[in-house]
Amino acid sequence: MSSGRRPYRAARRAVGRRLVAVLAAAAATAGCQRPAPSPPAPTPSPTVAGPRAPADFVALSDVDASINIDIRYATAHNFVGRPIAGYPEPLCLLTRPAAEALHRVQAAALAGGRSLKVYDCYRPQRAVDDFVAWAKRPGEQQMKAEFYPDVAKTKLFAEGYIGAPTAHSRGSTLDLTLVPVPPPAQPGYVPGQPLVACTTPAGRRFPDNSVDMGTGFDCFDPLAHTADPQVTGAARANRELLRRLMTAQGFENYPREWWHYRFTAEPYPKTYFDFPVARSSLR
Template identity: 65%
Template sequence: MRRGVVLGLVVVLGLVAAVLLAACQRHPPQPPPTPTASAEPRAPADVVALADVDPTIRTDLRYATAHNFVGRPLDGYREPLCLLTRAAADALRRVQATAVEQGHTLKVYDCYRPQRAVDDIVAWARQPGGPDTGPEFHPRVAKSELFDAGYLGAPTAHSRGSTVDLTLVALPAVTSPPAAPGTPPVACTAAQALRYPDDSVDMGTGFDCFDPLAATAATGVPRAARENRLLLRRLMTEGGFVNYPREWWHYRFTDEPYPGTYFDFPITRTSLRR
């Protein structure tokens, strides 16, 4: 009797095992899903590359290079592209047409700036060390004072997509050769012939010069430089832009379509929707 019970249990267990094996073969266990990186934000449909709107406007997009006050490319500047809202780009195209009639061309240093780049600047300003760019970009203002002095700000209008940093270049334009490797930095307040090579007209200081002389109405710069600043301001004001008085190069489109929005899509062609 006991032997029969044991045999019966063996048979039952064998049948259960067979059923489970068949089920596993029909429905094999699935591996857990692989985590995927979150998609990068993209630009609104009305953000465009300036080169597609007006390829005659020159560019020198410093924040995509190591030649800027941080000493390296900023976070989010993946391609040397000027991205702007369509409204600002069209307005800049009209300014360019007027400038060309008067023997100049616009040259853009910076356009849309992702919020992540602004955060990068804030982190740089709070941390000691790093590349010593002070002798060129802020020779008379300490790095720790740049925000309080109004030379840096967070958030910035650049992140709204309708603000540009730019200058004028006399026509016919001649590209300046880059500085030789190992060339000692020269203060942005020095005479144009001594500063970092730039094919723009003399504006009295270099771009991103955090110094009182960079103020648009500063009187301590040569007369020709003051006249060039006034010419740029007139062209841009007539085109619908307003100047930031501390920086001769900084202009915001007054009818910007996103006055309260700060975007963070990276600067790359893949951010555009067209």
Template identity: 60%
Template sequence: MRRVLRGLVAGVAAVLSAVPATTAQARPESKAPSEFVALRDVDPTILQETRYITRHNFTGDRIDGYRQPMCILTRDAAAALRRAQRSFLRKGYSLKVYDCYRPQRAVDHFVRWAKDLDDQRMKAEFYPRVDKTRLFDDGYIAAKSGHSRGSTVDLTLVRLPAWPTRPYLPGEPLTPCYGPKRDRFPDNSLDMGTGFDCFDTLSHTLDPRVVGAQRHNRLLLKNGLEQAGFKNLPEEWWHYTYKPETFPDTYFDFPVARRSLPVTDRVLPGK
């Protein structure tokens, strides 16, 4: 019996040695086309606070696809932001970006989170007055995002000199994103009436309930960016797209990381 088993084992080993190896190989990450650049290479004066690489966002988790805290945009959009920044600097302000190019895998992460109705960890800050079952119907979450095309950016204005925003501590008490600025999570930006990514109608850029300094600040941002070629999404005071888009119909999925960019794009473009 042992002799038979030894023969079977030897036979199986011989067969396996003749079969080509089929070990799964890690698929190489996709790379950005040459039209994409790091915003810091185009204008290092623009402040960056990459929210989705942190847990301070409406999901409470770091978002898929964000490998480094950086802003990647199409070259045309980055150059337009540089023009807008020059104008704001003369007035004593700086732009600050929260999010730029967003890989499709990050959008997919948002969709999975929105379908998990039991996960409401960040509701008290980001969507206190919206039932999570309404996020798709009300347009707060979608299966596709203009950010994935590379010419859309979420941003605000900061008065100079800029003081850093303290880091979010997971588990800390949350306050509504539409409350008075002194009660909201601290942000070194101008008071825009709500925080970034506030799922509420008060985030609509021209909501009539937003008045005084808050409305002035929104219009200051809007007018300056429009002069540089950007168009605002009316439902979000922070959301702007440079027109015409370099890739109006293409949704990319390369990670937000320096290594995603072509080496030749790692130098400061000319004026």
């Protein structure tokens, strides 16, 4: 009877050893596998405040009247081709800390024979919503030949040329350039006039009174990237001068747009405002 148990016990031990080996292999394989990545968290909706500006918003002209103002989104001369929602007046509104920092930039620019010119400052959330709605209408491309001649309209958001939400709505970000002192006259834009690509050389594109920056303002093209290697000579020097002047007073450039700067010590880093660009919005 004992001799019959030995083969049985041996077989049982062999089965046990094989089971242990299988379980060990499974455990090792599981340890090498990475857990499935979690889906990205949804982008939170911006906190929109309004309908009037906080007390520390000011009109730039009240802080420094020498800075030139050319608010394109209050006109038809922009990439949409009409005045943008939220711009009833061609004003530059900023938080006071950003405006006072820009006043210091202007003092340094004037000392070197240049002056600042702003194209856009605080941008209400309703204007951003207007851009988003426009982007969803593929047939509206009447300004393509000037502002995005080589980029499909469907890629303007994906490639970072338009942002939603935008730091502009927080009140301490602006778009600007340099102009000579005194600034030369600038012909007005006439809706329907022939358009010229913003990437063409200075003197052939729209006659903005800016110094040569290599492209026009709001030029949705890699050539408008601040450090694009194709931009050389005077245009490169002008971009670098603007960056030095702005950086010295606490502004940071957006690398895809030579004209875009954010005041890094902005007082409302997480709040997006929606009051209109108008004197009546100020307290």
